[in-house]
Amino acid sequence: MDKKQKYIHFFSLIAQWVLLGSLIGVVVGAFTTILLTTNDFLGEVREGTGWLIFLLPLGGIVIGYIYMNFGKVFMNHTLHDAAELNNLIIEGVQGKKKVLSRMGPIVYLGTFITVIFGGSTGREGAAIQMGGSVAQAVNKFFKKNKTDTKIFVMSGISAGFGAAFGAPITGAVFGMEMAALGKMKFEALVPCLVASFTGHYVTTSFFGFQHESFIIQTLPEVSMVTFAKVIATAVLFSLLSVSYCQLRHKIQTVSEKVFKKNHMKRAFVGGLIIVMLTLIAGSQDYNGRGLEMLEQSFEEEVPPFAFLAKLIFTAITLGTGFVGGEAIPLFFMGATLGNALHDFMNLPLSFLTALGMIAAFSAGTNTPLAAFLLAMELFDGKGAEFFFVACLVSFIFSGHHGLWPAQEIYQPKSRIYKVPGGKTIKQVEESKSSQE
Template identity: 30%
Template sequence: MIDRYTQNKKAGNLLVLIVASLIIGGIVGSLDSLFGQVLLAVSGAREQNVQYLLPFLAPAGMIFTYLFITYGKNASQGMTLVFRVGHEKESVIPKRLIPFVMVGTWLTHLFGGSAGREGVAVQLGATVSNWVGRYAGRGSQSSLFLATGMAAGFAGLFQTPIAAIFFALEVLVIGSFKYEALLSSTIAAFTASAVAGKLGLEAFTVALNSPVQLNGTTLLKLAVAGVVFGLTGLLFAASLNRTKQYLAARISHPVVRIGIIGVIASCLLFIMYQGRYSGLGTNLIDASFSAGTIYSYDWLLKLLLTVLTISAGFQGGEVTPLFSIGASLGMVLSQVVGLPPALTAAMGYAAVFGSATNTFLAPIFIGAEVFGFHYTPYFFIVCTAAYLCNMNKSIYPQQKQGIR
């Protein structure tokens, strides 16, 4: 009798988890599609009117930050709150976080800030999953549901469900996987990706045609490239964390801080090729894979301006700029290591992201999903070298230090 009761209870819990994961994936995929498509429209409007919009970056940031702090309350902690829930130091992510981070990121991109978008996807996924988990009476499993939502958010926006699953499982604690969330994360990630795709959000993929024999010489070249990409991810993560700390210490009020730094950022963004380094950085990614113009310093300027934008307090994320930094650096590095430019750009696309986020499997699979699974051995070698060179730094300072 007890065994049957226990089995029935386990089956019931499993059913609840599966249904909840499907609901999370569906809701998050829909929100990702809405957010992503509006963001594309906003970015297009900025590109056509950058000289008129860049001067308003600071005022827009100040107004939004004031409203977010005043009415968003603890939701204004953003990713910090997400990680605190993941580490079970907090239990609730307020639903008002979703509209605030979506609107805030749209404003950042409309007025020319250099930022990404994954921060929104992860936060809205975490918020939805936190709400669904508590509604289903699974408040004690908050960290499990959080990982599920993070996977759904990442998968829906980037259309890379396998990478999203591993990102959610490994990002909370360095060197440790949250295996108990594997099933729910898988269901939610593939559901969110499918829903977002059906609603019109297109996946970014590149068909590489860079045949390279995987011999000893190639292995050495890939390892060297991985070291460079790893150090670049380290540079980004360390610069971001130190700049945030420095600006917070020197200009303590967030509204004043975003105003002052916003003026500096908008001036620099305009002077440097009138907005070439504004937005996500997809222009640099496209140029890297379509024989466009890539300058030897593109990756560095994009890195510095993204660090400045995010450190000031503008909403967005870092991942897509990391993709663009890695891809444009790869184009330059290919001439040094003697590998095909498109292949090296693809390696940089994945490896710089992995190094800066202190994740290992996620970048390997994002490379495979975007550029082709037959290149997985190449991504494995480059991302391994990059991961070993990042000195345990991360753009997410709330990551717990596990075994590495």
Template identity: 30%
Template sequence: MPRINLVEPAVMLATVLQWLFLATITGVIVGTGTSVFLHGLFFLTDSTAGIPLWLQMVLLPIGGLLNGLLLYYGYRLNSTGLKDSAIAAVHTQAGRMPFKTLAIKPVAAIITLACGGSAGKEGPCSHIGGTLASGLGRLFHLNPELQKRLVACGVSAGFASVFGTPIAGAIYGVEVLAAGRIRHDFIFPAIIAGVSSFQISKFWGIPYSYYQLHLLPDFSEALFLKTIAIGIACGLAAWLFVDMVRVSHRLFDALRRRMNLWPPMLPFLGGVLLAVLILFVPTDYLGLSLPLMDSALAGDVMPSFGFFWKTLLVAITLGSGFYGGIVTPQFVIGAVTGGALAPLLGMSPALGAAVGLVAVVAAASNTPVAAILMGVELFGGVAGTGYVAGAAIAAYLIIGHRSVYPDQLLAYPKSSWIQLQSGLPMGQEKVRLSYGLLRGISRFRLGRRLERLFRRHR
């Protein structure tokens, strides 16, 4: 009789037990940390909600200056030379993050949002998650590979806690590391950490909002194609969002170098610019803009240029040096874009807003799987999953090789017509057309012309 080898099953069982222990502890600690941050954020943003326009205009520059001072002097505490990016920690720092700067980004985000800066709340939560998980790994003296997985668990736990989507948040924390690849060995611990963080956040009283898409029609090819069209439009909106944030960073940095400005003055100037803009742009686009998203998901028709105003204010806020998250704005931009386009296509504005929200997250963050799961968890059931999935994948492809995360790596190109060097951060790789595909279509007159052009520029 063949010998039964029980070594491998025993090792895998030990792995499951190991991560049940480590990821649960990580989720509980991260969920507690993010809950403290969220309660502080809710208290202060509620305190400044509905203030007069003149006071809002005063608070924006003040908030910018406070951000600049906090980030400029606070990061001098980091003597380790390590980046405080969780993605960089996994890819290049063996799962290590600076611990002394843990509170800087959360405090800066609270200042940004309480003063009216246009940003999100999830960035500080993922930062808290990654930093606490990194510290926990060092406390347990984990090896570099386990340390990296634990940091990914912390990021997943942070996203699960802030949005109330434990599975989507868990997958987001893994999928965001590299476009085109998901580390399956990270998934189990990420889900355990995400569920644990979500449950402990509910225990600490964090409220969550979920939406029901009422009277959703039976699946039809015509409606599916319409949601694909919304996905394409949302991919273009995400493209604009990513590029405007990046250009804003460059413009403010160029201004600092040309005028030899003291760095904390940049977010102050950004606050002044925002204060001037809100004389012409509705204040609904300041802060988190969650009421605007809720209105879109309730079926209210959105303004055609609403996505642009939100994109512009976020680009100025983050590009000038305020700190805040960058996923919540994707929610708002997607919901507003979908809600504005849906009536033109003969669709329910609420369905358009839902698929738009998911599509922009899939595109700008390069996380289509997490975005689809987020649609299921936020909107309930699986009736609309086909519509959500089609829009998400279309947007993910349309945006091309761009990302809101500079440290996100590119694992595989999104098209076989494009050649890219894998393993480089998004935005650093050079896009090249595939010679093999051009040769394959060279029997056509256009194909032969493209082939000659490609040969000339190789």
């Protein structure tokens, strides 16, 4: 291939990525708008109809039935199960499994059921999975090769995240950073960037959806003392995230073992437990997405143990087979813990709340760069130096844990962790358990 042909091939490839990335962004942006609008409507219906929480166990049976009967496909002697949620998307990027085209509609229906009946969940999981399934359908239609398949699944992730949070730059990086620790596939930058920005503008400009607004009212002064406090709190936020991830995975493992992977029974019992916890709590502040208390935590004090309640509600909801996202629950946990710590740390309330929201997300998703960019987009670039430090510290101190066991450890976060590269989080955790 001569120089001219190389340039032709290069620009042809870029044109394909831009075109298909735009197509994925348009479709995912439209479907994400449906997700956001419907979730808001269902959330309002639930808040105004308190008795719907008692139907959560029945909703769990429906979700379990859907996943057991329509979410499993055997191909090449391998089970591709939509119930693996974001883990299946990650394995699709890694080339280990295939993202199912039906995954998007299934997770949307499951998320709607979870939200209206009061399960504790978020929304980005559904947006990412819809993004992955749309990318898979586009890839199948255009008959792209295996390498392009991985890239377009990443662009689907980017489109879903960018549209769901109104953060297109974050979405582009998140799609490249999500699948592996310590490695980013920059070859996917163009389609991820195009898909994320397209999805974002379809949601906000074309359909006019308004995302939540979080405002940092006051920033602390830049000093060694302030940075020391930021580092100390970032460690606490990372421990919070690890606690949630470990509890959520443990509940899933135990419930699958006890009920022999019968998702209907798992979710029914999980729904009963959530109903009982709601009655004990005496309110539904920790059901659903919790956006009202999340926004409130930026302006005034909230119950000091709200983060713990949300941790338990979400771990049980998602650990027993309900579906949705985990970013907003993590936002809630980190923000309310930051809110509770602001008196002890002598830092501005809205600043520490925002710091907790971002640091917990960084630790749970193992995406420190995307987390930092999310802070810049959500908070208009305020406190960049503090968020940069908090994201790195929480990422490192969380160890090799995370929301998604399928994440591959390309290289350890630090030499202090004796972890071999090439393993997944799940394999590392199983190895540690066998040694104990």
